[in-house]
Amino acid sequence: MELDPVLLARTQFGFAISFHILFPTLTIGLSGFILLLEALWLRTGREAYLRLAKFWTRLFALAFGMGVVSGVVLSYLLGANFSRFSAATANVLGPLLGYEVLTAFFLEAGFLGIMLFGWNRVGPRLHLFATAMVAVGTLISAFWILAANSWMQTPAGHTFDGARFYVADWWAVIFNPSFPYRLMHMSMAAYVTAAFVVAAVSAWHLLKGRDVESARLGLRFGIGLAAVLAPLQIFIGDLHGLNVQEHQPVKIAAMEGLWETRGAAPLLLFAVPDQKAETNHFEIGVPKLASIILKHDAEGVVKGLKEVPPQDRPFVFQVFWAFRIMVGIGLAMLALSWLGALAWWRGWLERSRLLLWTFVPMGGSGFLAVLAGWSVAETGRQPWIVYGLMRTADAVSPVAAGVVLSSLLAFVAVYAALFVAWLYYSAKVIRRGPDAGDTHEPGEQGQRPMAAGN
Amino acid sequence: MTLDLPLIWAGIIAFAVLMYVLLDGFDLGIGILFPFNPDRRDRDVMMNSIAPEWDGNETWLVLGGGGLLAAFPGAYAVLLPALYLPIIVMLLALVFRGVAFEFRFKAERSRAVWDTAFAAGSALAALSQGVVLGGFIQGVNVVNGEFAGGSFDWCTPFALMTGLGVASGYALLGAGWLIVKAEGGLRERAYRSARIALVCVAVFMAVVSLWTPLEHGFVAARWFTLPNLFFLAPVPLLTAAALLYGWVAIARQHNWGPFIAGLLLFLLGYLGLAISLWPFAVPYNVTVRQAAAADPGLMLMMVGVVVIMPLVLIYTAHNYWVFRGKTGHDGYH
Numbered sequence: 199m200e201l202d203p204v205l206l207a208r209t210q211f212g213f214a215i216s217f218h219i220l221f222p223t224l225t226i227g228l229s230g231f232i233l234l235l236e237a238l239w240l241r242t243g244r245e246a247y248l249r250l251a252k253f254w255t256r257l258f259a260l261a262f263g264m265g266v267v268s269g270v271v272l273s274y275l276l277g278a279n280f281s282r283f284s285a286a287t288a289n290v291l292g293p294l295l296g297y298e299v300l301t302a303f304f305l306e307a308g309f310l311g312i313m314l315f316g317w318n319r320v321g322p323r324l325h326l327f328a329t330a331m332v333a334v335g336t337l338i339s340a341f342w343i344l345a346a347n348s349w350m351q352t353p354a355g356h357t358f359d360g361a362r363f364y365v366a367d368w369w370a371v372i373f374n375p376s377f378p379y380r381l382m383h384m385s386m387a388a389y390v391t392a393a394f395v396v397a398a399v400s401a402w403h404l405l406k407g408r409d410v411e412s413a414r415l416g417l418r419f420g421i422g423l424a425a426v427l428a429p430l431q432i433f434i435g436d437l438h439g440l441n442v443q444e445h446q447p448v449k450i451a452a453m454e455g456l457w458e459t460r461g462a463a464p465l466l467l468f469a470v471p472d473q474k475a476e477t478n479h480f481e482i483g484v485p486k487l488a489s490i491i492l493k494h495d496a497e498g499v500v501k502g503l504k505e506v507p508p509q510d511r512p513f514v515f516q517v518f519w520a521f522r523i524m525v526g527i528g529l530a531m532l533a534l535s536w537l538g539a540l541a542w543w544r545g546w547l548e549r550s551r552l553l554l555w556t557f558v559p560m561g562g563s564g565f566l567a568v569l570a571g572w573s574v575a576e577t578g579r580q581p582w583i584v585y586g587l588m589r590t591a592d593a594v595s596p597v598a599a600g601v602v603l604s605s606l607l608a609f610v611a612v613y614a615a616l617f618v619a620w621l622y623y624s625a626k627v628i629r630r631g632p633d634a635g636d637t638h639e640p641g642e643q644g645q646r647p648m649a650a651g652n
Numbered sequence: 653m654t655l656d657l658p659l660i661w662a663g664i665i666a667f668a669v670l671m672y673v674l675l676d677g678f679d680l681g682i683g684i685l686f687p688f689n690p691d692r693r694d695r696d697v698m699m700n701s702i703a704p705e706w707d708g709n710e711t712w713l714v715l716g717g718g719g720l721l722a723a724f725p726g727a728y729a730v731l732l733p734a735l736y737l738p739i740i741v742m743l744l745a746l747v748f749r750g751v752a753f754e755f756r757f758k759a760e761r762s763r764a765v766w767d768t769a770f771a772a773g774s775a776l777a778a779l780s781q782g783v784v785l786g787g788f789i790q791g792v793n794v795v796n797g798e799f800a801g802g803s804f805d806w807c808t809p810f811a812l813m814t815g816l817g818v819a820s821g822y823a824l825l826g827a828g829w830l831i832v833k834a835e836g837g838l839r840e841r842a843y844r845s846a847r848i849a850l851v852c853v854a855v856f857m858a859v860v861s862l863w864t865p866l867e868h869g870f871v872a873a874r875w876f877t878l879p880n881l882f883f884l885a886p887v888p889l890l891t892a893a894a895l896l897y898g899w900v901a902i903a904r905q906h907n908w909g910p911f912i913a914g915l916l917l918f919l920l921g922y923l924g925l926a927i928s929l930w931p932f933a934v935p936y937n938v939t940v941r942q943a944a945a946a947d948p949g950l951m952l953m954m955v956g957v958v959v960i961m962p963l964v965l966i967y968t969a970h971n972y973w974v975f976r977g978k979t980g981h982d983g984y985h
Binding site for chain 1 (some may be wrong): 704711715717719721722728730736751753755759801900946948954968970
């Protein structure tokens, strides 16, 4: 069998970056939540806030560690797998990534030690400041990396001589057309994801009767934040979609499974897109709804995939279904958070074990939605690595396919093992609950291990 | 006056890589010394001594990579494919030892697994960094600005030797750090480890210093022609002095001396390499100027470095100050 070096390089990078994004998603959201808890504790002096802050810091530390190590990998894997892309775009993307390191990574790293281990080394105000710096650092990091990604999706502010990109206008490069939408959509995704994680863990603690005071508090934070942010996220997502339609109409056509350009386009609920036959099988759709959503006009004309030749189309099946998974999860999150808010308002939130149990598995929903969403964004822009200008096929490194394949297998094995370990230790922290934080392990005196958040 | 941006950037990247080697060097060294300190409490202290610092230390590696991409794409796009395998091994090894910091303290029955992950990951990361260095020094095959060699070109006795050299240097830094941060038996053993590591470093530095000019006429000409011979003679002489200082500091059980000797040795070795290889960004094919990015990006980035780097250094120093003193006796309830 012939190995396809382009597909291998994409698979390896896609796998490594998908694995990575899970952790920043959680740590962006959780650091904001921990900052809120610490500030509330300083203001009110209520112990439960502090217990919750320290408890979530323990989980944050586990996820942050995973994010750091999988992120360091990416900064080198980019050049290792896509050296021709690196050489061509370095003038544009290099400074953006450089600024991410300078303004975000060092800031996070410089205050992470204090946030995790500094409770007895610095006063509560300096500790709060350290937590704030870490939380801000995660957002600054998102700013630069999404600027870079958005430039690849909707390049602007550059000149291109066929081999290399040169910057003409930095402002236009950074604030390229899709950047504001992508930045909002992703940051909001992180906060919604974290809100559901907090709600899930708190619901489970309530069900198990573990530190009920903190759990009640946590559940209300989770539900409250989710009920406000989930609809906001759907609104932002819609704006983002309109922006994609303007700049990447082929991606929209793939998301909607639309082959022919047409008016009164239906919103397909189910279909099996067939790339070769250029059509869908087993279509079930709502008439005119896609036109209404995308054009705000029932007869509006939506461009189809056949506007471009077959070699310029993405793999429709994946884009189509990833989009449906993302939207489906988003709607489920909205429904559940509002149901939770209703139950809170009517006073039966903690009495309904069924509702509490529903929140538990939904803790993972945000991560799936994020993966599905990025799958839409990144698969949907293929075959371009710099949209409309440079093809992914022209971007890969001159590295033997067998070498890429063997390192891909190594990554899959290592990451799978780490993921299991991360889940295991996170579950362990969750099982012990917020009130177990300061207890010593049996037989341990004096030289206590410096685990996070103790 | 116009700024010579590629030259300035060569200096910035060199600074970032040096910071990385010195800082992550000592925390990787702690991992290398793990097998020689089997007691669990000792290992707790060893890990605690670097837990608040390792993330910041490793950030310099990302700055080195990101900076290389931004400033010298012609080198980044050649070196990464050329050194693909040792770099992947280094990254995976860093993954293992990085997660061990959190997992180890959460583990009870499986602690041995994360002890091994930390020790083996640190050692393997150090080795592969040394191999990458060796692969760099021995030169990379470049045609039309692209890597044109094979996947295993880096795999030579020379590169394996530099791998061991870097690992023993990191062990020396780790032992020096431990002498400062630890007490009792752990500190005593650290002196013994430092002595062994120092001897290894001396041997490897001597071998590399002879082997490189013998292999590469370019390097030989740099050092052994007149008048360079006289101007550059202080480098090996100072290196010999630093080795001697390290030996004495260990023998007399100085507190900071062994660590400082380790830093000096790395500094001098680094200086020696810079002298040997200048002006190449990819030895002996692509110069710094050929590899450099366009000026606007270099300018934008330089402004960022000038403004932000002092801040970074200040809060990095602050972090070290907060966690100063002996580890494991105060602070953590």
